[in-house]
Amino acid sequence: MPAFSHHVFVCGNVRDPGHRRGSCDPSGDGDLRDAFKKALKRAGLSRTSRANHAGCLDQCEHGPVVVIYPQGIWYGGVTEQDVPRIVSETLVGGKILDDLLIPDDCLNNPDCPHRA
Amino acid sequence: MPAFSHHVFVCGNVRDPGHRRGSCDPSGDGDLRDAFKKALKRAGLSRTSRANHAGCLDQCEHGPVVVIYPQGIWYGGVTEQDVPRIVSETLVGGKILDDLLIPDDCLNNPDCPHRA
Numbered sequence: 424m425p426a427f428s429h430h431v432f433v434c435g436n437v438r439d440p441g442h443r444r445g446s447c448d449p450s451g452d453g454d455l456r457d458a459f460k461k462a463l464k465r466a467g468l469s470r471t472s473r474a475n476h477a478g479c480l481d482q483c484e485h486g487p488v489v490v491i492y493p494q495g496i497w498y499g500g501v502t503e504q505d506v507p508r509i510v511s512e513t514l515v516g517g518k519i520l521d522d523l524l525i526p527d528d529c530l531n532n533p534d535c536p537h538r539a
Numbered sequence: 540m541p542a543f544s545h546h547v548f549v550c551g552n553v554r555d556p557g558h559r560r561g562s563c564d565p566s567g568d569g570d571l572r573d574a575f576k577k578a579l580k581r582a583g584l585s586r587t588s589r590a591n592h593a594g595c596l597d598q599c600e601h602g603p604v605v606v607i608y609p610q611g612i613w614y615g616g617v618t619e620q621d622v623p624r625i626v627s628e629t630l631v632g633g634k635i636l637d638d639l640l641i642p643d644d645c646l647n648n649p650d651c652p653h654r655a
Contacts, residue, residue, distance in 0.1 A: 426611050426646060432548065432593065456594075470647075477548065478572075478592030492608035495542050530542060531586075 432477040447486035458503040462510045484537035498523040548593040563602035574619040578626045600653035614639040
């Protein structure tokens with residue numbers, strides 16, 4: 424397995440409390456990343472997939488943000504409770520979870536209405 | 540532009556001096572990531588590409604490591620001096636730089652001889 428089938432980048436950005444763009448990981452403890460690591464291990468995917476800490480992914484208004492490459496699937500508002508179904512449905516099943524998907528109109532758009 | 544055409548993850552992992560797996564960014568100052576950010580800006584690619592801090596990408600023996608998604612191009616031993624040609628040749632020109640490419644036999648391989 425030369426490359427990861429799914430490389431999950433979990434934003435761990437921490438800003439000062441009250442910052443207008445918020446923080447994906449206000450406590451800075453990396454719990455969401457750790458939840459992915461554990462879920463990948465439980466699913467037997469640790470050799471082929473990786474959960475990775477990332478700095479700011481610049482979709483802050485939709486945080487906590489996760490991007491899965493090489494598929495380029497961007498999820499927002501992700502909680503630890505979402506992790507098992509992201510692993511089972513998206514990573515294993517190949518299904519996009521529409522309730523978590525960051526809309527195309529918002530992604531990488533400085534004029535996204537959520538930034539107002 | 541809904542997604543990044545090139546999302547460049549730059550390992551910023553810092554380990555204790557003397558650790559057998561080394562550190563991609565021993566000083567922890569993020570200079571390599573910053574060099575990518577500046578080069579993308581100079582090339583007018585800041586809206587469509589992003590240079591991102593990443594935690595350990597687990598190819599430590601080939602560090603400093605950079606992975607470019609969604610293309611899945613893994614470069615190792617990357618220095619600030621390499622950044623302009625990565626941007627001009629790989630991001631703009633679509634060319635793989637063989638001297639920086641982490642070999643398939645090493646990538647994500649716990650038995651990679653460089654780990655011995």
